[in-house]
Amino acid sequence: MNTRILLLAVMALYVLTGCKKSSSSTNEPEKTISVIWNDVPFKTDKYLRIPYTLKTWEFIKDGFKLRSITILDNQTQAVLLKMDSAYSDPPLIYKDSILSATDLKKVPVSGYYMSIQLPIALTQVPPTKVTHRFEFKDTINNKIVVYNGPVFSPRLNETPLAISPPVKGENWSFAYLSWNAYHFNLLYILNGKLISPQRFAWDNSQTNNDFVTHTGDPKKNDSYFSYRDTLYAVLAGRVVTIQNGFPENSGDAQDAPLTTIYSYDGNFLELDIGGGFYAYYCHCIPNSFMVKPGDFVAEGAPLALLGNSGNSLQPHLHFQVTDGPDIWNSTGIPVVLKHYIKTAVYWPPWAFITPESFNNALMEGNYLVKVE
Numbered sequence: 001m002n003t004r005i006l007l008l009a010v011m012a013l014y015v016l017t018g019c020k021k022s023s024s025s026t027n028e029p030e031k032t033i034s035v036i037w038n039d040v041p042f043k044t045d046k047y048l049r050i051p052y053t054l055k056t057w058e059f060i061k062d063g064f065k066l067r068s069i070t071i072l073d074n075q076t077q078a079v080l081l082k083m084d085s086a087y088s089d090p091p092l093i094y095k096d097s098i099l100s101a102t103d104l105k106k107v108p109v110s111g112y113y114m115s116i117q118l119p120i121a122l123t124q125v126p127p128t129k130v131t132h133r134f135e136f137k138d139t140i141n142n143k144i145v146v147y148n149g150p151v152f153s154p155r156l157n158e159t160p161l162a163i164s165p166p167v168k169g170e171n172w173s174f175a176y177l178s179w180n181a182y183h184f185n186l187l188y189i190l191n192g193k194l195i196s197p198q199r200f201a202w203d204n205s206q207t208n209n210d211f212v213t214h215t216g217d218p219k220k221n222d223s224y225f226s227y228r229d230t231l232y233a234v235l236a237g238r239v240v241t242i243q244n245g246f247p248e249n250s251g252d253a254q255d256a257p258l259t260t261i262y263s264y265d266g267n268f269l270e271l272d273i274g275g276g277f278y279a280y281y282c283h284c285i286p287n288s289f290m291v292k293p294g295d296f297v298a299e300g301a302p303l304a305l306l307g308n309s310g311n312s313l314q315p316h317l318h319f320q321v322t323d324g325p326d327i328w329n330s331t332g333i334p335v336v337l338k339h340y341i342k343t344a345v346y347w348p349p350w351a352f353i354t355p356e357s358f359n360n361a362l363m364e365g366n367y368l369v370k371v372e
Contacts, residue, residue: 044364047119063140074129163234165371199332201320266310344368
């Protein structure tokens with residue numbers, strides 16, 4: 001889902017812990033940084049990704065500018081990652097609540113949020129504890145201030161849910177995976193709860209062998225190669241909800257009306273896949289559903305057709321798995337594909353590569369893959 005909503009809020013029930021400045025004045029108010037979300041790590045073709053979210057005090061109001069975040073192995077103090085002005089994938093700092101849906105209310109903010117996916121090379125031993133070093137420029141007193149911590153333990157003994165792909169065929173992209181931005185850092189509050197439903201979502205679209213998603217008029221849905229492709233059950237489960245009747249956009253025109261938060265999903269199907277987890281298939285063609293609520297389906301069963309309804313830049317599937325039965329009032333969980341074959345690099349210079357198979361992993365960066 002090409003979401004244009006930037007939603008941020010605060011959850012006051014979280015207790016802030018850990019982070020302390022290297023030197024401080026006794027008259028200075030306490031400044032804290034904490035890890036408020038610690039997700040199950042997942043493997044890609046290159047890394048073990050350790051996802052988590054930090055909450056900081058409102059340091060900009062104190063005249064501070066964040067210069068860098070250094071992530072370290074707490075035991076060896078080896079640098080695992082340094083994010084500064086030269087780093088290509090810095091986390092977005094959520095410091096305000098910007099809402100565009102008419103049925104959500106703006107809430108006050110009492111902290112800043114940053115979501116991070118820490119990449120650990122598959123050849124490297126993962127850290128059992130992770131800590132941080134934050135470097136700020138104090139623009140009022142014209143000095144550098146360093147805060148150390150917080151420390152947390154990655155959930156290394158847990159494995160993410162493994163699923164079959166929701167699409168089948170060649171030249172599929174799984175966009176916006178393994179990034180510190182876009183879907184992953186979407187945070188907001190609903191009914192007093194801090195949630196992130198799109199946390200591990202991805203967008204599926206298909207190209208031809210020239211690495212383009214359509215030929216002909218870009219304002220016509222039938223110009224796109226993935227339009228009307230069948231969507232499949234990623235695991236056996238029960239169909240819970242089908243939202244139907246929303247109009248489609250005209251190709252890349254983004255002309256479908258968006259009046260409520262649920263209209264952003266367009267036509268979607270919700271599948272209860274067990275364990276308290278729910279898979280969501282968004283932007284489907286209206287009236288294309290092949291099942292109905294209450295149906296039990298086998299893994300790999302056809303469910304609906306890929307479309308362009310809701311908040312969509314072009315025909316594609318927005319897919320996510322969350323921990324609750326409400327697409328906007330639940331939090332996303334990491335999943336991996338049981339099997340895929342990486343076939344091409346999907347960025348300049350675009351090129352097909354020697355096919356490489358992966359099990360129980362996701363793809364790192366922009367690649368095209370074959371999935372069955």
